[in-house]
Amino acid sequence: MNIAPQTIAPLNIAIVGAGIAGLGAALRLRDLGHQVTIFDRNTDAGGRCRSVHWQGGWRITGAFAFISSETNLIDQARALGIYDTLPRVELTETHEQTLLYKREKLIRQRSFSVTDILRNDAIPLKEKAALGLAFPRLFAQFKRNDPRDLTTAVALDDDLACDWFRKHSPAFVDYYLEPTMQMFCGYGPEDFSLGWLAWLMSGLEWSNGWWSFADRGVGMLTHRMELALSNDPGARLALATDVRQVTETPDGISIASECGGVLSQHRFDKVVMAVPGTMVPILMPGLDAPRRAFFDQVSYVGHHIMNMVVKPGDFPIPSKTLLPTADGFSIISNLVFNPRADGLWDVYAEMKGRFCADHAGASSAKILDLAWDEAIASNPKLATLDIIDRRLQRNDIAIARRPAGYIRALKAFTDLPPNPRIAFAGDYLLNSTVGQSHWTGLRAADQLHAG
Ligand SMILES: Cc1cc2nc3c(=O)[nH]c(=O)nc-3n(C[C@H](O)[C@H](O)[C@H](O)COP(=O)(O)OP(=O)(O)OC[C@H]3O[C@@H](n4cnc5c(N)ncnc54)[C@H](O)[C@@H]3O)c2cc1C
Structure with missing residues (x-):
């Protein structure tokens, strides 16, 4: 995305939610020359990409590692001057697991490794052959996949992935797919469609490399993004501030918030809504019917x-x-x-x-x-x-579910004409990874900048 910085008067833009998506949007809007105010109900920024100190070390509260192919995160870390200066850890090996099979045997289980699927003796040979015959349908989808657009997988949106694979190999579902997805997402069989899975597996690149910062883990990135914004006179961080309502008015956006028992009303030109999708209809009672229809079916699993x-x-x-x-x-x-x-x-x-x-x-x-x-x-x-x-x-709102029908609803939502004053960002719009969530923040910033 190459968008020219602002040449007209800067806009006053609110960002509701200081997770990776909201922070990404805020820094991008600053680069484009706008004034930003970032609201978050927590006392520190980062949302599900945050670290806390406990028992002598930093602990993750959500995300464990960055995916190496998500280069927008590397670009972000470079822009903050921390990618090449702070020690990083390679987590690809750490991310490998073993599966406890029938409570007695450990089976090596790399994520979506075809070799490991072939080697996995929990899956009978006959079922491996059946899987081999089923895979071409997925490979056809791989060619259609755009890694920045989940809606390119709409053609496979009718089946739940576990139901579809179970027809070919029950053991693959029970001893590979479901445990792997439970680990990454807390997803049960009813939580993800074949379309989402085929889109996710595209190129298998996403699971081939993982990294983090040695100190503070993934939370180092959001911590430094927060620091950069707090040192920037063009940005205001309103932490420990609960946004109660966001309303579009004839001349802009009105935000009602509460901080320390004090209620306030603020006026902005535009807003990036970077809260989990389930929060959007609660905060925006004036949301139009087609958008509300989409948000009403967004849901999350806990993890x-x-x-x-x-x-x-x-x-x-x-x-x-x-x-x-x-x-x-x-x-x-x-x-x-x-x-x-x-x-x-x-x-x-x-x-x-x-x-x-x-x-x-x-x-x-x-x-x-x-x-x-x-x-x-x-x-x-x-x-x-x-x-x-x-x-x-506790992560009750952990990972957005992508059940059958979700991609179609997302497509109907993204096909709506954009509102020049309101943009949305967050994991539910693409994928629940740090890099993809961050990218939705960049996209929201560019959308508001473009008008
Ligand atoms: C256990 C777990 C493990 C994960 N592991 C990985 C991993 O290894 N790698 C990976 O890439 N991804 C992982 N993820 C996913 C990743 O953490 C998320 O996709 C990403 O952080 C979501 O960012 P976001 O900005 O969209 O949302 P959030 O981080 O949820 O940010 C939304 C923000 O909005 C704020 N907010 C909500 N309501 C209000 C309100 N009314 N007023 C003010 N503020 C409000 C919240 O406090 C929050 O800070 C994991 C997630 C979990 C939970």
Whole structure:
């Protein structure tokens, strides 16, 4: 995207939501010469791409790693002067997992590696052959895919991916597709269509390289974006500020917000709505009917994170493990142990969306107890470990669902004539990765700049 900086009077633009999409939009609008105000209800920016300090180290609250092929993030980090100066870590190997098969055997499981699918002896030979015959339909879609436009996969939007693959290979679904998607997204079988999956797998590039910053993890990027904006006289960061209503008026945009019990009203020329899609219709009661129809069917799965610090056991540190739902594991998607410099072990687990939804009202302590019970069920030796501390990162709004019909609804939405005053940004418009969410922020900024 090469758009000329502003040559006319700068506009006064609000950005609601300071996740990676909103921060990306804000920095882009500053580059284009506009004044920006960024609202977020949290006390720090970053949203689902944030890190918090706990038990002597930085912990992710959402995203674990950046995908190397998402070069807009690298460009962003370079523009901030941190890509070549701050130490980075290569996470491609770290991202490899093993699947616990039938509660007794570990099978190596790289994400969407054809070689690993062929080697996977949980999938019978006959089913591998059936998969081979099914794949051409997906390869045909690969050619149509535009990585910046999910709607290019609309032709395969009618089937749920798990239902479609199950016809060819039930074992592939139970011991590859579903556990992998639970790990990445907390997705169950009802949460993603064949169209989305075929679009995601396009070129397989997205899963081939992962990286992060050595210090602070992925949250380093949003932290530095926040710093850049807070040091910029043309930007105002309104953190700990809950936006209550966004209204289009004859001469611009009116935003009602609350901060520390004080209600305020602000006037802007334009707005980027960079909140999760489910928030948009709540904040914008005046949204037109076709857009409301789209937003009303946006939904998210939960994907909580459990962190624990434990004393090391009298057994080797366990491998990173995916726990398949087919073998009765309904809570934990993936369970990871890492040795610490002080000799203790860090434990990290992500949780399945269905479990998060079914326990939406449960206390954090209860969720942690249930998760640890399941971890012990997967590996009884874990019962002997002494727990020093534990925390739950609740992510009820974690990953936008892409069930059958979603891409068609998205296409109807993106085909609407743009509103020159309001642009939307966020993971639900493309894909729930940091890079794709960031890109929707850049696109929203360019849309408002172009008029
Ligand atoms: C557990 C987990 C693991 C993940 N792993 C990865 C990974 O490894 N790699 C990867 O690329 N992606 C990963 N993702 C996805 C990635 O984190 C998201 O796609 C991305 O961060 C979404 O950014 P966003 O800006 O669209 O939304 P958000 O980050 O949700 O930002 C929206 C912001 O809006 C604010 N907000 C909402 N309502 C209001 C209001 N009324 N007033 C003011 N502010 C408001 C919120 O506080 C939030 O800060 C993961 C996500 C989760 C949850």
